[in-house]
Amino acid sequence: MDLSIIVPLLNEEESLPELCEWIHRVCQQNNFFYEIILIDDGSTDGSWKVIEGLAVLNESVKGIRFQRNYGKSAALNEGFKAAQGDVVITMDADLQDSPDEIPGLRKMIVEDGYDLVSGWKKVRYDNTLTKNIPSKFFNGVTSRVSKIKLHDFNCGLKAYRKKVVKSIEIYGEMHRYIPVLAKWAGFKKIGEKVVEHRRRKYGVTKFGWERFVNGFLDLLSITFVGKFSKRPMHFFGMWGTLFFLIGFGFTIYLIISKLLDPINFALTNRPGFYLALVSVLIGMQLFLAGFISELIARNAPGRNSYLIEDKIGL
Ligand code: UDP
Ligand code: MG
Numbered sequence: 286m287d288l289s290i291i292v293p294l295l296n297e298e299e300s301l302p303e304l305c306e307w308i309h310r311v312c313q314q315n316n317f318f319y320e321i322i323l324i325d326d327g328s329t330d331g332s333w334k335v336i337e338g339l340a341v342l343n344e345s346v347k348g349i350r351f352q353r354n355y356g357k358s359a360a361l362n363e364g365f366k367a368a369q370g371d372v373v374i375t376m377d378a379d380l381q382d383s384p385d386e387i388p389g390l391r392k393m394i395v396e397d398g399y400d401l402v403s404g405w406k407k408v409r410y411d412n413t414l415t416k417n418i419p420s421k422f423f424n425g426v427t428s429r430v431s432k433i434k435l436h437d438f439n440c441g442l443k444a445y446r447k448k449v450v451k452s453i454e455i456y457g458e459m460h461r462y463i464p465v466l467a468k469w470a471g472f473k474k475i476g477e478k479v480v481e482h483r484r485r486k487y488g489v490t491k492f493g494w495e496r497f498v499n500g501f502l503d504l505l506s507i508t509f510v511g512k513f514s515k516r517p518m519h520f521f522g523m524w525g526t527l528f529f530l531i532g533f534g535f536t537i538y539l540i541i542s543k544l545l546d547p548i549n550f551a552l553t554n555r556p557g558f559y560l561a562l563v564s565v566l567i568g569m570q571l572f573l574a575g576f577i578s579e580l581i582a583r584n585a586p587g588r589n590s591y592l593i594e595d596k597i598g599l
């Protein structure tokens with residue numbers, strides 16, 4: 286199979302027929318052997334009925350239906366597990382991404398050797414204040430932290446080599462950081478392609494203001510997990526030692542001062558006394574957190590699952 290098109294959707298019944306018809310037309314023109322995997326992420330409108338209807342009309346259309354709304358990341362993750370195509374393309378269901386981009390994206394994977402190509406909505410048709418400006422900020426920060434040069438991490442339209450989607454797991458709301466996950470899984474050739482963006486034709490956006498807070502917290506977790514999930518003590522231990530040393534330093538200073546001047550030196554009047562107390566406590570807390578994380582990391586599933594690139598003689 287040449288292509289898997291993965292479409293996560295939540296309450297998008299009006300868009301689906303038009304979307305599938307359009308994808309079908311593009312794939313036919315290019316002679317692609319393809320599948321469309323529609324993941325209904327707990328829609329409460331008639332989306333699933335529409336999908337059932339589309340699957341009858343076109344056997345390339347496949348569907349997965351969640352029992353309830355689990356979020357876009359979960360939907361993509363299920364789609365990735367099911368995908369069979371050599372190239373996997375994700376796109377939003379709301380017709381904001383144009384299926385006309387499919388051949389170009391596929392070409393970059395197949396001919397130019399990219400592992401992942403992210404769409405870049407250079408001209409964007411969303412609300413400037415609530416979407417476009419925050420998203421510039423988000424992309425700037427993510428790009429700096431991850432050292433991946435992309436302008437539009439969260440673009441729904443992306444293309445992947447099959448191996449990439451089988452190697453990464455998207456949980457929580459990590460769909461914003463798929464390029465980062467791919468990079469950490471060892472895929473180096475990550476590129477972008479300017480894509481056409483369109484105004485939402487039907488329905489409403491599913492992401493509100495919470496996405497700023499969530500997105501920021503996810504960036505922190507993803508940075509931490511990427512760096513320290515296999516060796517948490519290196520993180521907690523470092524800060525723990527620092528705090529402990531600060532506390533220890535103050536304690537020594539206080540003891541010496543007290544010994545030199547036992548009568549006039551009032552311990553509890555000194556800022557150093559409180560700093561010593563707090564620092565030692567925080568240091569100990571950090572060490573405890575480190576030990577517990579180590580125990581968890583040791584027992585976590587997948588602790589020895591490495592991605593093996595190649596083998597000889599085995
Ligand atoms: N979506 C989903 N589950 C959710 C929220 C959104 O599958 O919990 C789908 C939605 O149907 C659409 C895509 O994710 O196909 C992008 O969502 P939306 O267009 O609302 O985001 P925006 O373009 O406004 O950022
Ligand atoms: Mg949209």
